[in-house]
Amino acid sequence: MRLVIAMMKHETNTFSPVRTDWQRFQEWGAHLGDAARRAYEGTAMPMGAYLKLAREVGADVVTPVAAEAMPSGPVAAEAYEIMSSAILDAVRRGCDAAMLDLHGAMVAETTPDGEGTLLERIRTIAPDLPIAVTCDLHANLTEKMVRNSTALIGYKTYPHVDMYEVGEQVGRILLRAMKGEIRPVMGWARRPLLAQTLRMGTDDEPMKTLIAMARAEERRGMLAATVFGGFPLADFADAGISAICVADGNGAAARAAAERLMDATWERREDFLYRHEPLDEAVARAKAMTEGSILLLDHADNVGSGGTEDVMTVLREVIRQGLEDVAVAAVWDPEAVQRMAKAGVGATVTLKLGGRTDMPSIDRRGEPLEITGKVRTLSDGEWIVRGPMYTGVTVSMGPTAVLDTGKVQIVVVSRHHEPWDQGVFTSVGIDPRTKRYLLLKSRIHYRAGFAPLARATITCDGEGVTTSDNDRLRFRHVRRPIFPLDRLNEPPPQR
Numbered sequence: 384m385r386l387v388i389a390m391m392k393h394e395t396n397t398f399s400p401v402r403t404d405w406q407r408f409q410e411w412g413a414h415l416g417d418a419a420r421r422a423y424e425g426t427a428m429p430m431g432a433y434l435k436l437a438r439e440v441g442a443d444v445v446t447p448v449a450a451e452a453m454p455s456g457p458v459a460a461e462a463y464e465i466m467s468s469a470i471l472d473a474v475r476r477g478c479d480a481a482m483l484d485l486h487g488a489m490v491a492e493t494t495p496d497g498e499g500t501l502l503e504r505i506r507t508i509a510p511d512l513p514i515a516v517t518c519d520l521h522a523n524l525t526e527k528m529v530r531n532s533t534a535l536i537g538y539k540t541y542p543h544v545d546m547y548e549v550g551e552q553v554g555r556i557l558l559r560a561m562k563g564e565i566r567p568v569m570g571w572a573r574r575p576l577l578a579q580t581l582r583m584g585t586d587d588e589p590m591k592t593l594i595a596m597a598r599a600e601e602r603r604g605m606l607a608a609t610v611f612g613g614f615p616l617a618d619f620a621d622a623g624i625s626a627i628c629v630a631d632g633n634g635a636a637a638r639a640a641a642e643r644l645m646d647a648t649w650e651r652r653e654d655f656l657y658r659h660e661p662l663d664e665a666v667a668r669a670k671a672m673t674e675g676s677i678l679l680l681d682h683a684d685n686v687g688s689g690g691t692e693d694v695m696t697v698l699r700e701v702i703r704q705g706l707e708d709v710a711v712a713a714v715w716d717p718e719a720v721q722r723m724a725k726a727g728v729g730a731t732v733t734l735k736l737g738g739r740t741d742m743p744s745i746d747r748r749g750e751p752l753e754i755t756g757k758v759r760t761l762s763d764g765e766w767i768v769r770g771p772m773y774t775g776v777t778v779s780m781g782p783t784a785v786l787d788t789g790k791v792q793i794v795v796v797s798r799h800h801e802p803w804d805q806g807v808f809t810s811v812g813i814d815p816r817t818k819r820y821l822l823l824k825s826r827i828h829y830r831a832g833f834a835p836l837a838r839a840t841i842t843c844d845g846e847g848v849t850t851s852d853n854d855r856l857r858f859r860h861v862r863r864p865i866f867p868l869d870r871l872n873e874p875p876p877q878r
């Protein structure tokens with residue numbers, strides 16, 4: 384048996400000014416051929432699970448590509464073509480099945496439905512090819528994705544700590560189907576709902592209940608049941624919340640289960656909205672707390688959803704109100720890192736920090752923050768994840784420096800990196816457990832590494848292209864009407 388196993392992942396924020404070319408994939412991880420296998424074998428990624436299953440059944444494995452970029456703007460035509468043609472060529476050379484590790488919210492310059500288009504092109508070459516697909520919890524499911532795959536599943540956790548399990552679950556479904564033990568059929572459903580990412584944490588309501596319902600469907604016989612929160616910042620027709628179920632032979636049962644999950648979701652639509660708090664009040668609330676660790680979330684500049692990671696609004700307010708014993712992860716500013724490297728460890732420097740990137744989609748120019756501090760640490764920014772998310776993967780933040788003002792220690796990086804693991808601090812000599820405040824440019828993923836430390840978490844409404852304030856964003860492509868951009872009491876007829 385010959386299996387094509389590949390990964391092609393990007394969560395596209397169409398409002399982000401950050402360019403997503405092949406170089407950006409290479410910065411996070413872009414491997415072709417055998418290098419793809421070597422990079423992900425033994426990791427807790429869906430691709431790692433696929434490789435393990437393939438070894439168990441003694442399959443020949445072809446790994447044409449494993450590539451992922453941190454979320455950012457639309458994927459450049461060239462990058463999309465490199466990844467998809469690698470997969471298509473491998474399928475063309477002949478295989479018995481494909482196991483794909485995808486995201487499900489990839490908008491490319493050449494197609495708004497990156498995954499659907501890939502799957503459709505695969506099926507054009509090999510119409511009956513069994514295809515297993517994993518998607519992120521933030522996938523925007525499309526008709527094309529469903530029609531052109533055999534079994535599709537998504538993560539049930541946010542932060543995403545079950546990537547390996549879902550890869551294994553859907554991989555086993557595919558192998559059993561190939562042996563003729565089961566006949567997977569899928570049913571899906573959606574509602575016109577653009578949920579706030581900030582309201583999708585699976586330890587919180589409403590997702591907690593919805594995920595429990597999906598698990599209950601699996602206990603009652605579904606081979607897989609998934610609720611996708613969707614990714615609202617990918618402005619294209621199919622953005623939004625959805626559900627998909629894989630049943631053994633009974634398509635009507637799969638559709639009914641997906642509809643049940645979506646009925647429960649629609650009932651809870653108000654719970655998917657985020658309530659705004661003025662920034663000065665949020666920071667003042669934090670200042671009044673003295674027992675650490677207190678997490679301050681700069682969620683509007685969440686690089687893990689396409690933020691530029693150089694918006695200084697929240698940090699400026701934290702400094703203005705005089706909070707002490709703060710560690711910040713991270714500010715993206717390669718030029719500042721270079722200046723600090725030139726000055727050397729121990730030198731005192733005055734910098735214009737951050738604010739390098741303009742954000743035309745929200746009519747905002749980059750605004751740096753003038754700041755003076757001591758260069759505390761210089762590093763190459765490489766470390767291996769030991770925490771529960773992306774375990775075993777090597778992170779590369781690029782040349783990295785720590786600027787210490789006495790009250791605030793700022794990790795300054797040269798490559799975009801969302802702080803979801805304590806390694807972002809420990810790799811540069813900061814012990815996050817001893818800090819009163821941790822200011823994180825993250826939204827929910829920080830929980831993977833930092834929730835165990837947190838006595839309190841305060842969401843700080845700054846500025847940026849991952850804002851939770853829909854009034855700041857000009858949606859042009861998502862299907863309308865859709866809640867909450869339009870106030871809807873009843874969902875209109877679907878699809």
Ligand SMILES: [Zn+2]
Nearest residue numbers: 519520521543
């Ligand atoms: Zn996600």
